[in-house]
Amino acid sequence: MVLLAKIALGFGATVALAGAYTFREGILRVDVDETRGNGSHVHVWVPAAIVPMAMHFVPRLKMAEAGECAGKFMPLVHAVAKELQRYPEADLVEVHDGQQNIRIRTHNGSLLIDAEEPGQTVHVVCPLATIDDVSRELAAFAPAS
Amino acid sequence: MTSRTRHLPLIAFLAAAFLFAPLGTQAQTNANQSSTSTHGDRWLHVRVISTNSKGETVRVNVPLELAEKVLPAIDHDRLHNGKVRIGCMDCDGVDVRTIFEAVRNSKDGEFVTVQSNDADISVTKKDGQMLVHVHEKNKPKHSQVEVKVPMKVVEALLSGSKDELDITAGLHALAGQGDVELVSVKDDDNTIRVWLDSKNVTD
Numbered sequence: 483m484v485l486l487a488k489i490a491l492g493f494g495a496t497v498a499l500a501g502a503y504t505f506r507e508g509i510l511r512v513d514v515d516e517t518r519g520n521g522s523h524v525h526v527w528v529p530a531a532i533v534p535m536a537m538h539f540v541p542r543l544k545m546a547e548a549g550e551c552a553g554k555f556m557p558l559v560h561a562v563a564k565e566l567q568r569y570p571e572a573d574l575v576e577v578h579d580g581q582q583n584i585r586i587r588t589h590n591g592s593l594l595i596d597a598e599e600p601g602q603t604v605h606v607v608c609p610l611a612t613i614d615d616v617s618r619e620l621a622a623f624a625p626a627s
Numbered sequence: 628m629t630s631r632t633r634h635l636p637l638i639a640f641l642a643a644a645f646l647f648a649p650l651g652t653q654a655q656t657n658a659n660q661s662s663t664s665t666h667g668d669r670w671l672h673v674r675v676i677s678t679n680s681k682g683e684t685v686r687v688n689v690p691l692e693l694a695e696k697v698l699p700a701i702d703h704d705r706l707h708n709g710k711v712r713i714g715c716m717d718c719d720g721v722d723v724r725t726i727f728e729a730v731r732n733s734k735d736g737e738f739v740t741v742q743s744n745d746a747d748i749s750v751t752k753k754d755g756q757m758l759v760h761v762h763e764k765n766k767p768k769h770s771q772v773e774v775k776v777p778m779k780v781v782e783a784l785l786s787g788s789k790d791e792l793d794i795t796a797g798l799h800a801l802a803g804q805g806d807v808e809l810v811s812v813k814d815d816d817n818t819i820r821v822w823l824d825s826k827n828v829t830d
Contacts, residue, residue, distance in 0.1 A: 561700040572690070580681035
């Protein structure tokens with residue numbers, strides 16, 4: 483009985499701590515909704531904490547490919563993400579064009595991109611710290627110039 | 628419950644406290660940074676409002692410090708290390724740099740005045756600022772353009788080598804200016820404003 487209590491307590495504490503850590507790091511969220519025709523609906527919610535960790539499990543060859551394609555932009559992405567962390571609450575871009583709306587802002591230390599047009603909406607939320615981490619990882623795989 | 632089991636909740640609590648401790652500190656730091664940025668940072672705003680049927684509007688707010696730090700990271704085409712190479716600084720035989728130097732060293736006054744049936748144009752230097760005013764009278768396009776550039780910004784832009792503009796230095800000089808409306812364009816269809824202030828939202 484005592485052993486079971488220990489296991490339950492250990493498990494509960496682990497879940498609570500993991501939950502707290504995940505909550506602290508934020509959520510990477512992508513929502514795509516197409517309402518026209520047989521539109522697709524994509525909803526991806528990923529704890530941001532696991533993204534940099536998961537990158538360590540990606541085969542080096544694939545990372546090298548990604549680094550080759552996107553690596554040259556990573557210093558820029560890294561600089562933007564790093565600097566934007568100083569502005570946790572800011573409206574950066576807002577475009578209204580008839581029924582099309584695009585909004586890019588930071589909120590709670592995350593980058594939010596909202597795009598809406600008739601029949602389609604896209605919402606992306608990504609913690610800036612995660613963008614920073616990912617850009618650094620990818621930059622490490624960029625071919626030397 | 629054994630003595631070791633009794634300590635488990637305490638250990639779990641301490642672990643949780645240890646985990647949350649940085650969170651509290653970070654939140655405090657962020658709050659401090661946020662209030663500092665509200666008071667200290669300079670923001671460049673661009674607003675385009677179209678009065679056509681779609682009612683297009685564009686609002687862009689960029690912290691100058693962000694632009695200043697991000698620009699050197701861009702290495703594309705003519706933009707390198709925060710500087711733009713401009714091959715045609717000697718435009719149609721007109722040495723733009725020399726003209727700027729001459730304007731900078733001269734006293735305040737109206738340097739160019741053009742008045743015609745189509746447009747009125749004036750270029751003035753006043754209180755350390757260069758003002759360009761264009762009033763197009765051609766109907767149906769009736770437009771009014773006003774550009775205000777602090778001379779310190781012009782100097783900073785031209786502080787690089789002969790055929791380049793130092794954008795980073797220009798932004799740095801701009802950050803030292805007070806609230807100022809840099810560009811204002813008004814015509815029948817659009818209103819465009821570019822201005823600088825300490826607010827992180829447009830009005």
